Amino acid sequence: xxxxxxxxxxxxRLEASLIAELxxxxxxxxxxxxxxxxxxxxxxxxxxxxxxxxxxxxxANVSTSSDALLLELLKQHASAPTRSLCQRxxxxxxxxxxxxxxxxxxxxxxxxxxxxxxxxxxxxxxEFLGSPELQTRRSHxxxxxxxxxxxxxxxxxxxxxxxxxxxxxAADPITDVEEAPREEPQYAEVFxxxxxxxxxxxxxxxxxxxxxxxxxKIEGVTxxxxxxxxxxxxxxxxxxxxxxxxxxxxxxxxxxxQHAPExxxxxxx
Numbered sequence: 001x002x003x004x005x006x007x008x009x010x011x012x013r014l015e016a017s018l019i020a021e022l023x024x025x026x027x028x029x030x031x032x033x034x035x036x037x038x039x040x041x042x043x044x045x046x047x048x049x050x051x052x053x054x055x056x057x058x059x060a061n062v063s064t065s066s067d068a069l070l071l072e073l074l075k076q077h078a079s080a081p082t083r084s085l086c087q088r089x090x091x092x093x094x095x096x097x098x099x100x101x102x103x104x105x106x107x108x109x110x111x112x113x114x115x116x117x118x119x120x121x122x123x124x125x126x127e128f129l130g131s132p133e134l135q136t137r138r139s140h141x142x143x144x145x146x147x148x149x150x151x152x153x154x155x156x157x158x159x160x161x162x163x164x165x166x167x168x169x170a171a172d173p174i175t176d177v178e179e180a181p182r183e184e185p186q187y188a189e190v191f192x193x194x195x196x197x198x199x200x201x202x203x204x205x206x207x208x209x210x211x212x213x214x215x216x217k218i219e220g221v222t223x224x225x226x227x228x229x230x231x232x233x234x235x236x237x238x239x240x241x242x243x244x245x246x247x248x249x250x251x252x253x254x255x256x257x258q259h260a261p262e263x264x265x266x267x268x269x
Contacts, residue, residue, distance in 0.1 A: 010118040011099045018092050022047055030085040037079070040072040047085070051092045070141040077129060090129060091122075094145060098125055101149045109157045117157070124152045143225050192217060195248075204251055209244055216241055 021027060027047075035042040044050040054066055070093070077086035091098075102118040109117075128134055128148050137144055196213055199205040205213070215221040223241070227234040 007099075009099070009102070010115045011095060011102055011122070014122070015092065015095045018088050018095075019048065022088065022092075027085070034076060034085055038072055038076060040068065041076070047089050048092075051089060054093045055096070067139050067141055071138065074129070074135065074141075078135070087126070087129065091125070094125060094142075097142070097146050097149060098122060101146075101153055104150070105153050105157045108154075109161050112157060112160060116160075117153070120156055121149055121153050124149055124156075128152075140228070143221070143228075146225075147221070199248065199251060204247070205244070212241065213244055213248075 022031075031047055034047070041050060044053065050069065054069055070090075073086050073090055073093070077083055077090065079086075098118075098121050102114075102121045105117050105121075106112060106114060125145070128145065133148075134141070134144060193214065196205065196210050200207060200210045212226065215226060216223075223234040223238045226232075227237045
């Protein structure tokens with residue numbers, strides 16, 4: 001849960017509402033049904049204890065134990081009798097991720113309404129819960145959810161900022177850098193992606209190094225998440241990213257790079 005927050009945005013209000021619902025006696029029957037249908041989930045005294053347990057790992061952190069709990073929740077979510085309760089629990093589990101994604105997209109696209117961005121993140125999350133992409137996944141579930149939210153919401157925000165509704169099957173606007181109005185600061189991430197692509201083409205970055213920086217700087221994947229995916233330590237990933245960013249700062253200072261001021265702002269020391 002979002003501890004120590006004085007925020008009163010739609011996501012925080014949703015969190016408070018969900019907690020209040022689950023603390024009511026009327027939710028007891030649903031909780032009993034869930035506990036009776038799953039030995040894994042029955043080990044927690046209350047549903048909110050389960051949420052707290054998952055939040056101790058960090059909602060986007062990769063962990064075998066959190067994967068096991070999330071897999072069980074998703075399995076129960078597919079069952080009609082426990083669907084409503086599991087949906088509320090999954091929402092609570094991912095409230096920090098949802099809040100972080102909504103805040104990030106608002107920072108990059110300040111013209112978007114606060115509630116519009118938050119509502120879209122929640123809608124994307126709820127749609128993703130029942131998707132084959134998530135249902136067939138067996139590990140790194142929190143990472144997959146966080147990545148999906150970032151990609152889908154960022155895509156929606158670009159279209160909204162252009163005054164056009166997203167079209168099904170349209171090309172990914174994140175990579176459509178030629179059409180982006182480059183003088184606007186909200187397209188800083190688009191500039192960065194183009195810069196990384198150019199660095200790779202010129203041989204200054206390998207494909208693997210480019211992908212690492214895209215995940216860290218654009219998609220917001222943490223050092224811990226990246227370490228979990230490749231078997232390295234979080235400290236090792238942190239040092240490697242720092243070395244890559246130092247290299248890119250030098251490249252961005254060179255006069256042949258366009259939009260150098262915008263790119264340098266994306267490499268804070």
